[in-house]
Amino acid sequence: MILLPYDKGFLELPLPESEKVHLLNPPSSGFKPEGTQEEIVEKALSEPINSEALSKLAENKENIVIITSDHTRPVPSHITMPLILSEIRKVNENAKITLLISTGMHRPMSDEEISLRFGEEVLRQVSVVNHLAEKDEDMVFLGILPSGGELWINRLAMKADLLLAEGFIEPHFFAGYSGGRKSVLPGIASHKTVLFNHNSDFINSPHARTGILKNNPIHKDMVWAVEQSKLAFIVNVIINSKKEIIHCVAGHPIKAHEQGCEFVEKLTAVEPIPADIIVSTNGGYPLDQNVYQAVKGMTAAEATAKSGAIIIMVAGCREGLGGDKFYHQMADASSPKETMEKIMETPNSETEPDQWQSQILARVLLKHKVILVTDPSLAQYVRNMHMEFAPTLEAAFEMAIAEKGRDAVVTVIPDGVGITIKPCE
Incomplete structure (x- = not known):
């Protein structure tokens, strides 16, 4: 019996023990950190x-802004943020501190979500603002990206x-790794900037894949954005499948992030086990909250799939599809091929919202059948999207x-977003 994360619980997959059934877990599943979660963050700081x-950087600063992740990312801010604030307050009791939620082009966080994420102790000390990517009047021009x-x-x-x-x-x-520079782009960037950065040529690049930073055009723009924004310091954690902190890096926004990515690579990189049937997940809530996000787990399956394999994607999708444009880019086309052709004909300067996710889903569907296990209320929508x-x-x-057939080779990936699989040749 294999347990697969689904929404805030699990689904059971009753597969028999067989040499044709493989479980693909990253090395991080057995990693034992030293110290408590708080001690790990304190050590990094x-x-x-x-x-x-x-604490040195915060001396005499009057207006401090902390970019923080939104509801789509399981950042344990109830642990990290009090420690960050403590470092600031021990040298600067009077600074105005604002948490700027890096929504990118996602919806704003609700008051309830904010309260659950940070806790009352933190919220008494700060103000909180949702980044709204389409409010042009809230944006400042910083130059032309590479x-x-x-x-x-x-x-x-x-x-x-x-x-x-x-x-x-x-x-x-497609960004290689999350964290670090992604807090700025797409996190707090204008919709115009995000759309250009996520254009079809970049998404189509063989370097815009899981675990790849070198020559990744999306990453290159993101790094440049960080440099122009004057981001001074990051605190980035690495978490396990239980959403517990097992490592933390703090410091220079590029150098600290690079060291964090090296740590993640060691804990997540595995060789593919080519299969006829691949079962994948997004690691449960919040990353499986909609169909849009579920595409991420499909790409893990894609990386270990034989030609013409069937991908079974498990995602709770409690918030539905994840965007009307994403839905219609797939559903309004007669086939994934038509979706792909239209996207690839779209100039980089005219990228549409959610186009990148549709492009990746179409790429997967051009090679594999996808069966989505999700809320029955979404059944017809899923079929309309060619799954x-x-x-x-x-x-x-x-x-x-x-x-x-009963002799099919099966690979099961319990956490498709927490693993780096080298693509099948």
């Missing part, structure tokens, strides 16, 4: 990478006399076996 201590796009960043961050960021690092399906729907794991597996 006391040993900043290529940077002065946060790729040629315009860099517009939230004015609130640019007015700070000390700009910080907290977040977490995990494999990312199959199954109400249960058992039903999905029987659908796959009916096509691939």
Whole structure:
């Protein structure tokens, strides 16, 4: 019996023990950290990478802005943020501190979500602002990105006399890794900047893949954005499948992030086990909260799939599809091929919202059938998007076996967003 994360619980996959059934877990699943979660963060803050201590940077600063992740990222801010604030307050009791939520182009966080994420102790000390990417009047122009796009960043961050960021690092399906520079771009960037950075040429690059930073055009723009924003210091954690902190890096926004990515690579990189049927997840809530996010787990399956394999994707999708444009880019086309052709014909300067996610989903569907195990209320929408729907794991597996046969090789990935799989040749 294999337990797969689904929403805030688990689904059981009753597969028999067999040499044809493989479980693909990252090395991090057995990693034992030294110290408590708080001690891990405190140690990182006391040993900043290529940077002065946060307490030193905070001296005499009047307006401090801390970029922080939104509801789509399981950052344990109830642990990290009190420690960050403590470092600031021990040298600067009177600074105005604002948490700027890096929504990118996601919806704003609700008051309830903010309260649950940070806790009342933190919220008594700070003000909280949601970044709104489409409010052009809130943006400041900082120059032209290496790729040629315009860099517009939230004015609130640019007015700070000390700009910080907290977040977490995990494999990312086109930026290589999350964390670090992503707090700025796409986190607090204008929609115009995000859309150009996520253009079809960049997404199509073989370097814009999980675990790749070198020659990744998306990453290159993000690093440049960080440099122009004057982001001074980051605190980025690495978490396990239980959403517990197992490592932390703090310090220079580029150098600390690079060391964090190296740590994540060692804990997540695995060789593919090519299979006829691949079962993947997004590691449960909050990363499986909609169909849009579920595409990430599909790319992990894609990386270990035989030609023409069937991907069974498990995602709770409690918030539905994740965007009308994403839905219609797939559903309004006669096939994934039509979606892909339209996207690839779109000029980089005219990238549409959610286009990148549709492009990646179309890429997967051009090679593989996808069966999505999710809320039954989404069944017809899923089918309209050229995927199959199954109400249960058992039903999905029987659908796959009916096509691939009882002798099919099966690979199960319990956490598709917490793993780096080298692509099959």
